[in-house]
Amino acid sequence: MKFLRSLSDRWPFIALSLATTAIVLWAGLIVRSVFEPQTAIQTNVSSSAGPSSTPLPSWIKTAPPLVAPLPQQSVPTLAPTATPTAPAAKSPPPKVQPSAISRNSLPQARYGHLPYAEHLPENLVSIGTYGQGSNQRTESLDKEAAAAFEQMVADAKASGVRIIPISGFRTITDQEKLFERQIKRQGSPEAASRLSAPAGYSEHHTGYALDVGDGNHPEKDLKFEFEETAAYKWMVDRAQTYGFELSFPNNNVQGVSFEPWHWRYVKSGRAAAIFSVAHALQGGSASGNAAMDDLQ
Numbered sequence: 001m002k003f004l005r006s007l008s009d010r011w012p013f014i015a016l017s018l019a020t021t022a023i024v025l026w027a028g029l030i031v032r033s034v035f036e037p038q039t040a041i042q043t044n045v046s047s048s049a050g051p052s053s054t055p056l057p058s059w060i061k062t063a064p065p066l067v068a069p070l071p072q073q074s075v076p077t078l079a080p081t082a083t084p085t086a087p088a089a090k091s092p093p094p095k096v097q098p099s100a101i102s103r104n105s106l107p108q109a110r111y112g113h114l115p116y117a118e119h120l121p122e123n124l125v126s127i128g129t130y131g132q133g134s135n136q137r138t139e140s141l142d143k144e145a146a147a148a149f150e151q152m153v154a155d156a157k158a159s160g161v162r163i164i165p166i167s168g169f170r171t172i173t174d175q176e177k178l179f180e181r182q183i184k185r186q187g188s189p190e191a192a193s194r195l196s197a198p199a200g201y202s203e204h205h206t207g208y209a210l211d212v213g214d215g216n217h218p219e220k221d222l223k224f225e226f227e228e229t230a231a232y233k234w235m236v237d238r239a240q241t242y243g244f245e246l247s248f249p250n251n252n253v254q255g256v257s258f259e260p261w262h263w264r265y266v267k268s269g270r271a272a273a274i275f276s277v278a279h280a281l282q283g284g285s286a287s288g289n290a291a292m293d294d295l296q
């Protein structure tokens with residue numbers, strides 16, 4: 001009884017303390033709801049750094065981004081570096097290369113003639129003889145070009161056209177003598193270069209170029225009149241099929257005199273590589289020659 005009486009006496013105090021506890025708990029909930037979401041949003045914004053649509057998020061929504069942005073960030077960072085680099089590396093070559101070839105290579109030219117390496121003699125094979133008696137000489141070409149030339153000569157012969165080899169492979173030393181002789185005839189290296197190449201700049205020492213004539217018109221050998229022969233006309237129409245093209249057509253970009261007799265073989269990979277710079281230069285030339293037009 002004593003206990004109950006004291007309890008009833010103390011009831012106001014008990015009620016007051018219970019009310020105080022309730023207020024404190026309630027206040028604590030308010031403080032939590034005000035401050036905790038803000039810290040969560042801050043981490044969300046700073047980690048995602050993206051377009052933050054922040055419709056007062058619940059804590060469940062804001063908590064995962066701490067983990068999620070890591071893969072999100074790592075993917076975009078990897079992708080941009082990979083994607084722009086790939087096209088950047090791919091696209092320049094087709095654009096840059098052709099112009100770079102002509103620009104960088106033209107200064108290497110001498111009087112318009114391009115430099116070439118001398119062919120390895122062991123790959124050369126005979127393509128026939130030219131001249132008579134003591135002046136007769138054997139001409140040769142690289143075996144790939146020689147095979148194509150012989151086939152072309154045989155097919156032309158079947159049509160009644162006689163294509164003959166005048167001059168095939170020539171060493172750089174041979175070319176040096178030839179060019180010196182041409183300088184004496186023409187008066188200057190500049191004038192000589194219109195008709196002949198300086199040593200080291202002739203297509204003849206590649207083993208893939210040759211001068212041809214018409215067997216029925218030897219008087220037109222190495223003359224512009226060769227253009228009027230059946231052999232020349234036949235070659236303009238058909239030589240490309242066998243892999244031959246005119247090196248110096250009319251108004252060629254190299255500024256070399258028109259040489260209807262001088263042809264080069266370009267069908268094999270090696271031959272095409274050797275004459276790739278010349279091809280790049282031809283790309284800008286306006287040639288009326290059918291064989292050249294097809295290469296542009």
Ligand SMILES: [Zn+2]
Pocket residue numbers: 204210211261262263
């Ligand atoms: Zn020639």
